[in-house]
Amino acid sequence: MRHVLVLLNAKAGTLQNRDGEAVRQEVAERLARDGRKVEVYLLNGEALVRAIRASGRGPHDTVIVGGGDGSVSLAARCHEHSGKALGILPLGTMNLLAHDIGMPTDIGAALDALDTARSIRVDMGTLNGRRFHTISGFGFFSQMARARETARRWGLGRFFAVPIAAFLALRRTGRIHIDVEVDGHSRHFAAFSALVTVNRFTGPGWRRGRLDEDLLEVHIVEDRGALAKLKAGADLMTDSWRGNPGIVSLSGHDIVISRGGRKRTWVSTDGELTRERLPLHYRVVPQALELLVPDAAPQRGSIS
Structure with missing residues (x-):
C-alpha cells in the first residue's frame, strides 16, 4: 500500500x-x-x-x-x-x-x-451476470429492505427502524411458490422468502466464517402457517435460524430460482433494492476481489 x-x-x-x-x-x-x-x-x-x-x-x-x-x-x-x-x-x-x-x-x-491491513482474495457472486459481495434475497428480505427505507423516512433511528421494518415486512410478505435448482438438482418450495449468500453464514451474528469457500448458499424460509412464519421471522432477527426446521439451506456453485411464471421480482442485493428479471441466476466467482482486512482478523480468504 x-x-x-x-x-x-x-x-x-x-x-x-x-x-x-x-x-x-x-x-x-x-x-x-x-x-x-x-x-x-x-x-x-x-x-x-x-x-x-x-x-x-x-x-x-x-x-x-x-x-x-x-x-x-x-x-x-x-x-x-x-x-x-x-x-x-x-x-x-x-x-x-x-x-x-x-x-x-x-x-x-x-x-x-x-x-x-493485509491483502486477501475473496469470492464474489453474480446475480443475472451482475456481481455482488455478500447477500441477495427476495420475499421477506426484499420487503424488509423496502420497509426499512419507509422507517428511515419516518425519521426513526436504527434501534427502532429494524424491528418496525421486520414487522412491516412480515405483514406484507405472502406465500410464494418457487423452484430452486442447485447445481442441476431442482426442488419446489412454498415459501415466504429466499436468501442467497456468497459462502456460508457459519460465524455468529450472521457472519461468514470464510470468504473463499467457492460456494453459494441459498436459504429458503418455508411457509408453514402464520405462527411458523412469525417464529421464522423472529429467528432470522435473533440469529437462531439454523435450528429452525422451516428454514432449508442448500449450498452449491450455480443456483437458479424461478417463481411460477412471473417475469420480474423485487430483490435486495447487498442492501440495494432492484427489480430483477426471472429466473434469478446466481453463480459464484472464486477469489474475484482483492480485499484489505485487519491484520488481527482471523485467516479468512487466501492471502495474496
Whole structure:
C-alpha cells in the first residue's frame, strides 16, 4: 500500500453529524505514514459514482471507499481485474462486508486497522451476470429492505427502524411458490422468502466464517402457517435460524430460482433494492476481489 486513493461518501450515515472536511483531513493524515502518497476526496451523488467507477484505473495501487454497502458494492464491481486492493472505511448503517472482515465501525479504529491491513482474495457472486459481495434475497428480505427505507423516512433511528421494518415486512410478505435448482438438482418450495449468500453464514451474528469457500448458499424460509412464519421471522432477527426446521439451506456453485411464471421480482442485493428479471441466476466467482482486512482478523480468504 504505497499510493492510496480514498473516496468518501459525504452523505454516508455516520458523517451526517460530523464535519466531513475534518474527517477527510483526519483520513489523509492517519494514512499518510511511511512515505505513502494518499489522495482523499469527499464526494456525493454522481461525482462519487463517477470516481468509484474510474478508481480501477490510475497510478494508485489501493482504493479505500468510505461509505455504506451501496458504495462498497459499486467499488467491488468496478475492481474486477483492476490489480488494485480494495479497502473499506465503514461509514454506512449496515456495512455487511466490513462486518464479515472484522473492520471496526469507529473511524479512528478503522483507520488504524487499514494502516496495518493485509491483502486477501475473496469470492464474489453474480446475480443475472451482475456481481455482488455478500447477500441477495427476495420475499421477506426484499420487503424488509423496502420497509426499512419507509422507517428511515419516518425519521426513526436504527434501534427502532429494524424491528418496525421486520414487522412491516412480515405483514406484507405472502406465500410464494418457487423452484430452486442447485447445481442441476431442482426442488419446489412454498415459501415466504429466499436468501442467497456468497459462502456460508457459519460465524455468529450472521457472519461468514470464510470468504473463499467457492460456494453459494441459498436459504429458503418455508411457509408453514402464520405462527411458523412469525417464529421464522423472529429467528432470522435473533440469529437462531439454523435450528429452525422451516428454514432449508442448500449450498452449491450455480443456483437458479424461478417463481411460477412471473417475469420480474423485487430483490435486495447487498442492501440495494432492484427489480430483477426471472429466473434469478446466481453463480459464484472464486477469489474475484482483492480485499484489505485487519491484520488481527482471523485467516479468512487466501492471502495474496
